[in-house]
Amino acid sequence: MNSLYTLALRQSSSLQSDLKQLDALSSSPSPAAASTSALNGQITASLAALDRTVDDYDAMARREIVDAKREKALARVARFRDEYRDLRKEYDRVKQRALDHKSRQDRSELFAGPSSSSSAPYAPSSSSSSALAASSSSLSYGASTSAAPRHSAHAQQQQPFSPDVSIQMGTPPNPHPSFSAPGGGGIGGGYASPNSPYMSADYSVSVHNNARTNYALREHDFLGSTGAALDGYLAQGQAVLGNLANQRDVMKGTQRRLLSAANTLGLSRSTITFIERRTKEDYYILLGGGAFTLVCFWAILHYWG
Template identity: 40%
Template sequence: MNSLYTHGVRQTNSLTADLERLRNGDNSASLLGQISASLAAMHRTIEDYDSMAKREIIKAKQEKGQMRVQKFRSDYAELKGQFELIKTERATAQRSELLGGPSSMLSPSSDTRRRFTPTAAALNGGVSPSQHSESPFRTQTPLPGSTLRESHALHEHSFIQNTETRLDEFLAQGREVLDNLVDQRNVLKGTQRRLLDAANTMGLSRDVIGWIERRSTQDMYIFFGGAVFTFFCFWLIWHYLG
């Protein structure tokens, strides 16, 4: 129980450090996935510690465990709220940046965005052949330039968000599988120790039984020898003194 509490404290400290890195500008997908997986692992740790605290026999330890569980739950809720708030702020900032900077989307290095940029012919009611052949988003009535750019930017932003969400889910699943493997390893090690203890106990029992049997045989020989010696002494007394 103490080891599980220590593990929970370490998870809390690790999550606090990761959130601090996220506030400082580290927006990598690996960090977001790590935080999501750490939150899921911390939730499982809290549930395990809660179940162990409820099974505690000593009343004082049970109350102490429940207090620790409440502290863990409050820390978990606070950390999760901070993470969601930071993600929302980042998403809002990225969306504002995408919608507020059309010049960056029209840079010469972006062939894809330049391909979907409406030409003068499109603004005048005509459609260029390149749009007929390349643009999958072309409609019968061409949209104004700013609306079309916003539509493409929102589409790309949604795609990036979905990709990050999937990556977070994959990382969380991987962490969960790893935790399950660790738990199974601990269970197997405990089973191995119990089997070794049982084998040692059985071996000791056999040794004790063999020692008792040998001692019983020796006692039987001593008894018969003593009986013969006693009868011989009685015979001597009766023969010479009787």
């Protein structure tokens, strides 16, 4: 029983150190997947071994004859079971923290990639800025010349706003054109048509990027859930393997006890047979001795009486 107590203490301390190591690996910026998986399997096997050790220690403690030793052993068993539950909860918390950390890291990488790649094509260049400045100057000039009396009042009523767009060679047109008022005042570029081809292109690109990001996130979540399910299946397999090994030990112990009982029964049967044979011999000796005694009494009375 003392050996089981020492083994349980050693397993508990080993589990605590393994949990600290797993927490450190999971919190690192770039954790090694192979080492983390190996450490998870080792912790699961150690938890199953500790559970079996505590069960064996509990069984031996209940068979203790001395009351003081039995109570002390049962108190140790209760403490070991509390430690096992705490270690199991700590292991679940460490795994959840590792999953959250990995999810946040992958999500930040996914969001950082498309934003950095998609922000570059839409940054205005110096040439486009100069083209916009030239376009605005030409528009203002057109607005000042359009204020001449050549525009009649009827034309102003038929066409209240007439856009004056200047297109330069080698530069894209202004996506926010200016409009000239009937009186010659120009309205600055604060309005963009919703049917503009540039706005449609920007909208389609943003929709494509959002769809790609959502698909990558769904794929990442699916892979994470698949990995967690595989870890659960592996843990269940290890627990089943440990239970099978424990049952094998129990069956071997039962076999040894049956063989010992069979040997004891065989020895007792041979002893009983020997005793029965000696009892029959003693009975025959008693009968012979009684008959000889009676013959001696008859002879004494007949010849010396």
